[in-house]
Amino acid sequence: MDNPFVAGKPAIAHDNPLSRTILRKLDYDQLTNCMRCGFCLPACPTFRETGLEQESPRGRIALMKAVADGLMNPDQAFRVQMDHCLGCRACEPACPADVKYGQLIEQTRDALEDHPERGLPAAGLRKVLFQGVFPNRSRLKWIGKSLAFYQKSGLRRIVRGTGMMRLFAPHLREMEEILPDATGRGVVEQLGTLFPAKGSPLARVALFRGCIMDVLFAETNVNTVKLLSEAGFDVYIPEEQVCCGALHAHSGELEEARALARANVKAFKELDMDYIVSNAGGCGALLVEYDHLLQDESDWRENAAWFAQRVIDISQLLVDKGRELPFADEAATAAEPAVMTYQDSCHLRNVMKSGSAPRQLLKRVANAEFNEMKEADRCCGSAGTYNVMQPEMAGTLLKHKMEHVKAANAHYLLTSNPGCLLQMILGAKKHNARADMKVMHVVDFLYERISRKDE
Amino acid sequence: MLDRVLVKQLRAIVGEAYFRDDKESLVAHSYDGTPMLQALPDGVIYPESTQQISDVMKLLASRRVPVVTRGSGSNLCGGTVPVQGGVVMVMHRMNRILETDLENLTATVQPGIITSEFINHIESLGLFYPPDPSSMRISTIGGNIAECSGGLRGLKYGTTKDYVLGLEAVLANGDIIRTGGKLMKDVAGYDLTKLLVGSEGTLAIITEATLKLVPPPASKKTMLAMYRDLYGAARTVSAIIESKIIPATLEIMDNPTIRVVDAYAKLGLPLDMEAVLLIEQDGDPEKVERDMERIREVCERERADRIEIASSREEAEKLLTARRSAFTALARLRPTTILEDATVPRSKIADMVLRINEIAKKYNISIATFGHAGDGNLHPTATTDARDHDEISRVERAFEDIFAAAIELGGTITGEHGVGMVKAPFLEWKIGAPGMELMKGIKQAFDPHHLLNPGKLFAKETRKRVVIDHG
Ligand SMILES: Cc1cc2nc3c(=O)[nH]c(=O)nc-3n(C[C@H](O)[C@H](O)[C@H](O)COP(=O)(O)OP(=O)(O)OC[C@H]3O[C@@H](n4cnc5c(N)ncnc54)[C@H](O)[C@@H]3O)c2cc1C
Ligand code: SF4
């Protein structure tokens, strides 16, 4: 066999421009590090659902490599296959060879974005969301306000009544129905930019407030700050921070993601904090990888590493460093007995490696029993914007998820990420979970357990 | 490319969705766990029943299209690489447990069931199915049977061949045969069951298997013995067996293996040790206690530096799981990982370890060694880079030397991974020319047109190692 390789990558002059971009952008060493043992197969939700090798991490890596090696052209089916991946990264902790699948899929999607397919409605929708809305805080706030107006003014009733929502695909309609009340008043508007610790401060932390979080779940942000303060942390909320860029990165808009990362690194570096706290697994997972995202930018590399080292999920920080919180105090708690179950945020578990922290906290809650549901670590199908783009697979995953939720028979279904939270709310509604079950962010639940005691 | 008529006929048998020939499906079935081998099939088929397989085989035989049966494609010998194109037949849809017979202690299963799912089910019934290849979380029972896979419990409990009582299989011409049964004894003619076990998909397509179950051991204990000297660890293996103790598990890992496994599993393994032995004994609690004490004495005599007993079952399982990740974890070191499977009589294990290290030095390559030491089955693994042709050729020569050394010590070229493509050129070294002729005759009797997994077991010529690109 002739050796078609020079220094790392095969020296192939692809005719297909997309193949050329893919070969250029893919980390070829990561591709070859996959030795095709298949150990990742059982961890992959899309493989589990379909049983098809091409829907598995090993299969997808082989497809990427086949394109890079010129064994196949990246046709429409290839695109579809890459879109089918949830990006949940459950394959990474399962891989003994330490193949960085998350990077490979991001690089592939980045290449695909450079050669967009014309006329795809999904791509259009994504563009509006990613380039128009998420990076732009004032626009998001405006949307927040108008969404709040829409929801509160009765316009929602009119729209629903006239059947305007029927113009949307059914899965978008379902989504719209469960969206919580949006607000234009985010955490800073409510609490200001500094919220001091109760008692002597243990450390100075900065809150990463997130964009969706701060519009749809501003209350969770507020509770996060208050919990942190209860646990002994001075909380700063830098106003200049922007969207984390995770949704962009996962969909291949790496350039935008990098621009957002630079803005965030700058905003937080100026404050010189001990920790940067995230309460959304999806955001946190990109934040801890800013060092990787900006590794080729010499001006930013060092500060990005500084940033990445400080990022921590609120649950992990409370477990590792926080003062004991009164929700654990049996005598003090007035809350009723309750059964809780927990749905992992894939990115909190697989990327931030903090899957056990929320469980540790929940197990400490007095008067409440933690009931681990089956396959809690399996992706719920939310996966960023996956449920919008891939409704079919997302729907199947959600259906199976809700079977396990029901079996856990809990009063509280808790999770650690806004996307998962929305998906769980949708699932509970669609698949008739028990009527008295509440779906909440772990932070809100913990805060509720504390404040009840104060009453 | 298969012609449209044939494709239509195949779809008529299995259903529209269960035959695929789009490029993605072909690429995804062009490889298995073997490095540096890839070849595209012409189609992928997912049958649901023995009858469908029989119909498919009749059709394909009439058109002389080759068939490669595939479980999970985790084999390490090029066993499912479709080197001559044709159709890859994926067995995953046939994954049911058809019966567990608690009176006869047998289970009858379809071949596509995942090994560990089967084992878990059997254990939930209070029974035990010992063959546990490290790949059991992904491998299929069909693949285990076709490769006669071993595992961590092989030393005391044997390998897959010791648990297959009966088979149903489809021949190349579409005929359906049944061999053996729920029988502890059966001498009605040649033992076709045993012949099909380890036949690597070259004689028939296994569609159903009746497996022997055993009562589970009452207790288990797990020990980690650590050595500053690899040779000492290897000598301990022979010494344990010499003192007439057969542990359930007796695994070895050398220093490079310990390091990568710990990087993955984060168990705090002793990174400063040259080798560890992972030893497990099971059975009645008193006997286990007694055996472990004697094993400890042997280890100490052979100058183990430290000995630790797992404090809980959970801790023991973590150690075993970590050991199972060894091969893949070695892929952390270099882009290409080539593992071999030489096996020697277990009294010769220390000699073999020395020979492997000499050979690695001679060819100036890195070889990490781990494996089922108690079975005499080592997995010397070269960490290399497929892009460096000079180094790859040195690796290949080193492995030839290792095969030769194994045979010289009374061993074999493969203990459990099978011949497939990668060891085909060396098969004659082990079984001789008359053995080759006989095996070819057997193949001819089963599959006269060489449609079942062609290009495997029998190499065009002996010795030179093959690397094939196809499609
Ligand atoms: C990390 C790793 C660790 C491993 N550890 C071990 C180990 O400890 N012990 C061990 O013995 N092996 C081990 N293996 C090798 C491999 O996993 C085994 O050979 C396993 O039995 C293959 O199962 P499979 O379902 O993946 O079969 P495949 O790889 O799909 O097929 C293997 C062979 O069986 C044939 N085949 C599959 N199904 C059928 C059928 N129904 N009828 C007829 N032929 C069929 C195929 O044609 C092929 O020749 C390991 C592999 C890896 C990657
Ligand atoms: S990604 Fe890792 S676990 Fe999956 S096949 Fe490749 S090496 Fe094995």
Ligand code: SF4
């Ligand atoms: S990221 Fe999730 S869906 Fe994608 S290949 Fe990995 S495990 Fe499968």
